Amino acid sequence: MSTKGADWNTPLDTGGEAFELLRNARKAWIYTYIRHNTDTTIDDVVDSLEIPQRTAYDYINDLESAGFIEQSNKGRPARYAARKIDLQLVQDDVQRQITPALIEAIARRERDGDIDTYIERHGLDGLAVALEYAREYAEGSVTHRIMAREQEISSLEAGIILDALRPVVEE
Amino acid sequence: MDADREIVFLDSSVLISCGRRGSGRFQALAREAKQRDVVFRISPQVYAEVSGETAIDGYESSDLAVDEALREGWLKVTESPSYSISEVSKIMDQSRRFIATASDRPEDIVEKADTEIIGLSLQMLIDGTADQVTVVTNDIPLGEATEALIPKYGFAADQVAWLTGGDLAPELDEDFVPEFE
Numbered sequence: 001m002s003t004k005g006a007d008w009n010t011p012l013d014t015g016g017e018a019f020e021l022l023r024n025a026r027k028a029w030i031y032t033y034i035r036h037n038t039d040t041t042i043d044d045v046v047d048s049l050e051i052p053q054r055t056a057y058d059y060i061n062d063l064e065s066a067g068f069i070e071q072s073n074k075g076r077p078a079r080y081a082a083r084k085i086d087l088q089l090v091q092d093d094v095q096r097q098i099t100p101a102l103i104e105a106i107a108r109r110e111r112d113g114d115i116d117t118y119i120e121r122h123g124l125d126g127l128a129v130a131l132e133y134a135r136e137y138a139e140g141s142v143t144h145r146i147m148a149r150e151q152e153i154s155s156l157e158a159g160i161i162l163d164a165l166r167p168v169v170e171e
Numbered sequence: 172m173d174a175d176r177e178i179v180f181l182d183s184s185v186l187i188s189c190g191r192r193g194s195g196r197f198q199a200l201a202r203e204a205k206q207r208d209v210v211f212r213i214s215p216q217v218y219a220e221v222s223g224e225t226a227i228d229g230y231e232s233s234d235l236a237v238d239e240a241l242r243e244g245w246l247k248v249t250e251s252p253s254y255s256i257s258e259v260s261k262i263m264d265q266s267r268r269f270i271a272t273a274s275d276r277p278e279d280i281v282e283k284a285d286t287e288i289i290g291l292s293l294q295m296l297i298d299g300t301a302d303q304v305t306v307v308t309n310d311i312p313l314g315e316a317t318e319a320l321i322p323k324y325g326f327a328a329d330q331v332a333w334l335t336g337g338d339l340a341p342e343l344d345e346d347f348v349p350e351f352e
Binding site for chain 2: 032033037048104108111112113114117120121137139140141143144146149150157159160162167
């Protein structure tokens with residue numbers, strides 16, 4: 001029987017790690033960085049985020065165990081590729097997707113103070129809703145003022161978050 | 172009255188994106204104004220939206236940058252559109268319906284004031300202030316309404332143009348997080 005780093009990959013364990021990504025922006029960053037920079041090394045990840053190497057190793061282990069990333073080569077230094085995350089959370093009548101896009105939005109709070117502020121003011125749920133609007137916005141089916149009215153926020157705030165999330169949805 | 176033949180309007184979506192902290196986008200706007208040799212116009216509603224008490228804790232407001240641009244002279248606040256000019260009022264109502272349809276929303280979610288930029292554009296073409304009007308907005312339904320509706324009032328399609336912020340200046344499309352490009 002394998003000892004360390006068992007492949008969890010079961011719904012609850014995967015779900016647990018997905019929740020980790022929601023609340024740990026630096027883990028979200030690592031997943032997203034790997035997703036955008038396939039075959040990256042731990043050193044590259046550490047450079048991009050300025051965290052201690054040991055923390056990066058721990059986080060990468062967690063992501064690997066949950067099946068969100070995998071090593072893409074056989075030798076050293078280890079290189080990683082991202083795997084898709086697509087989970088659904090249902091509570092009463094509300095359904096939310098945990099997707100690479102949502103995780104990227106959370107990762108971006110490490111650099112984009114406006115996303116950070118938006119999450120503090122409206123929570124992760126507010127961010128998920130904003131992401132849906134950002135998709136519509138990019139498709140041309142909504143204006144920032146419409147979002148503001150429907151979400152009861154100022155048009156300034158709507159404009160800010162739509163601008164901040166645009167690169168997430170326009171991949 | 173100015174004799175500018177080309178008039179360029181900026182909408183809130185673009186100004187708000189330029190006000191994002193540390194983006195350097197306002198400098199790009201200033202540069203574009205100079206290169207095009209125009210003074211960018213904003214409507215009174217847009218000015219109200221991006222300045223004054225709309226500043227919220229945690230976000231860096233655009234109001235200082237906008238006021239500085241006004242002082243430096245490359246940005247100007249226009250009068251409100253003259254609702255008494257029937258074509259102006261009519262195109263604003265049509266724009267409301269256009270935007271509501273494009274968004275698949277009920278009409279009352281779009282306010283007439285949202286479409287001021289289109290009313291003003293038509294007004295300036297009608298009264299001869301401009302030969303050509305450019306509307307800069309990232310709100311796609313608003314841009315599409317501009318291009319679709321103004322020619323119906325007797326103007327050539329090339330007398331009206333819609334640009335997104337990124338069309339105006341590439342910096343306005345640049346990602347805050349280049350690592351994720």
